[in-house]
Amino acid sequence: MKCRNCGSSLSLELIDLGFSPPSNAYLSPEDLNKVEVWVPLKVLVCQVCWLVQTLDFHGESDVFTENYAYFSSTSTSWVEHARIFVENSVAELGLGADSFVIEVASNDGYLLQHFKDKGIPNLGIEPTRSTAQAAISKGIETIVEFLNPEVASNVIATRGKADLVIGNNVFAHVPDIRGFTDSLALLLSEEGTLVLEFPLLLKLLQENSFDTIYHEHFSYLSLHSCLDVLSRSDLRIWRVEELTTHGGSLRVYASHVTNCRVIEDSVNKLLEVEREFGINSAAAYTNLADAANNLRDKVLDFLIACRRNNLKVAAYGAAAKGNTLLNFAGVKPNLIQMVCDSAPSKQGKYLPGSHIPIVSMDELNEYCPDVVVILPWNLSVEILTLLRANLDVRPKVVRFSPSFREL
Ligand SMILES: [Zn+2]
Numbered sequence: 001m002k003c004r005n006c007g008s009s010l011s012l013e014l015i016d017l018g019f020s021p022p023s024n025a026y027l028s029p030e031d032l033n034k035v036e037v038w039v040p041l042k043v044l045v046c047q048v049c050w051l052v053q054t055l056d057f058h059g060e061s062d063v064f065t066e067n068y069a070y071f072s073s074t075s076t077s078w079v080e081h082a083r084i085f086v087e088n089s090v091a092e093l094g095l096g097a098d099s100f101v102i103e104v105a106s107n108d109g110y111l112l113q114h115f116k117d118k119g120i121p122n123l124g125i126e127p128t129r130s131t132a133q134a135a136i137s138k139g140i141e142t143i144v145e146f147l148n149p150e151v152a153s154n155v156i157a158t159r160g161k162a163d164l165v166i167g168n169n170v171f172a173h174v175p176d177i178r179g180f181t182d183s184l185a186l187l188l189s190e191e192g193t194l195v196l197e198f199p200l201l202l203k204l205l206q207e208n209s210f211d212t213i214y215h216e217h218f219s220y221l222s223l224h225s226c227l228d229v230l231s232r233s234d235l236r237i238w239r240v241e242e243l244t245t246h247g248g249s250l251r252v253y254a255s256h257v258t259n260c261r262v263i264e265d266s267v268n269k270l271l272e273v274e275r276e277f278g279i280n281s282a283a284a285y286t287n288l289a290d291a292a293n294n295l296r297d298k299v300l301d302f303l304i305a306c307r308r309n310n311l312k313v314a315a316y317g318a319a320a321k322g323n324t325l326l327n328f329a330g331v332k333p334n335l336i337q338m339v340c341d342s343a344p345s346k347q348g349k350y351l352p353g354s355h356i357p358i359v360s361m362d363e364l365n366e367y368c369p370d371v372v373v374i375l376p377w378n379l380s381v382e383i384l385t386l387l388r389a390n391l392d393v394r395p396k397v398v399r400f401s402p403s404f405r406e407l
Pocket residue numbers: 003004005006007008046047048049050051
């Protein structure tokens with residue numbers, strides 16, 4: 001396989017998680033009697049541009065459908081994160097009624113709604129029809145397409161270029177990272193600012209959070225590799241901010257190279273931290289597989305002990321992260337009987353691979369669990385509060401990843 005960014009041959013393996021279904025392929029009751037597609041989940045490292053990426057596999061385009069069930073607005077902390085970003089960027093970039101903001105992968109309008117409230121013209125580009133429809137019904141203009149150079153050209157022809165282009169948690173999710181980056185550069189006005197957020201590879205490697213690896217997540221970016229990807233589209237990063245979202249993310253600010261912005265200290269500081277860690281050397285990529293095997297053994301020991309003691313075990317959060325870990329460890333409903341999720345679109349369905357049923361908070365409460373495992377560990381605080389407020393019983397609450405811990 002060739003690197004999706006620079007075209008070099010890939011030979012260094014970061015981790016092989018075996019086979020699993022796509023993390024967002026939730027099953028309806030009828031689907032349980034059908035063949036389920038399991039595909040290889042292996043991650044490789046480019047030793048030229050250091051972009052970390054999932055292995056291509058045959059039939060990829062057949063596997064990823066538009067039936068995407070994640071609605072950003074169901075996470076209150078994520079909506080608040082978006083609101084603060086909008087407040088700050090409007091003030092700093094001086095955005096107003098004459099400006100134009102584009103968000104790529106705008107989901108259900110969780111972020112653009114804040115620009116709309118301020119009377120700032122905006123446009124969403126969102127490929128999944130269900131979430132785009134939710135945004136449109138909030139009055140947020142949304143194009144239902146995957147961003148590519150053709151879509152970008154059409155937007156420019158009808159609406160012009162944007163002063164601010166935002167891509168939150170999409171950059172790592174696109175298979176054609178070159179075409180996507182070229183499209184972002186096309187959409188951006190001469191003086192415009194591009195803001196991208198993605199999980200930071202350094203955190204994944206430092207914390208061994210291998211459960212953030214899943215098929216829909218094609219790239220795992222460091223600041224070093226991100227600089228390389230953007231520079232090939234003549235974009236330059238001038239500021240970075242480290243965020244706690246998704247277990248450790250990076251927000252980068254970039255502009256066209258022709259735009260003479262001063263590169264802030266934050267960029268060189270993080271580059272130095274990455275260099276010290278050895279992010280551009282093979283040694284940085286050798287520990288993750290062992291850490292994953294150790295965590296799997298701990299999880300199975302804990303769950304088997306629960307079963308031997310006749311404890312009722314449930315999970316909270318039918319997230320992609322959870323599915324990677326559950327399928328890697330081979331967990332089935334005999335070890336975790338149900339998973340509760342607040343999104344009505346997921347309730348009544350089953351997790352891909354493990355086939356654990358997804359239930360509402362009322363059903364979880366009725367079950368009176370002895371143990372609840374929080375799967376989206378990045379939202380542990382929010383979820384723990386929710387459980388304490390809604391359950392009549394007081395179960396033991398644990399998280400498995402990035403390290404096993406009782407909460
Ligand atoms: Zn490369």
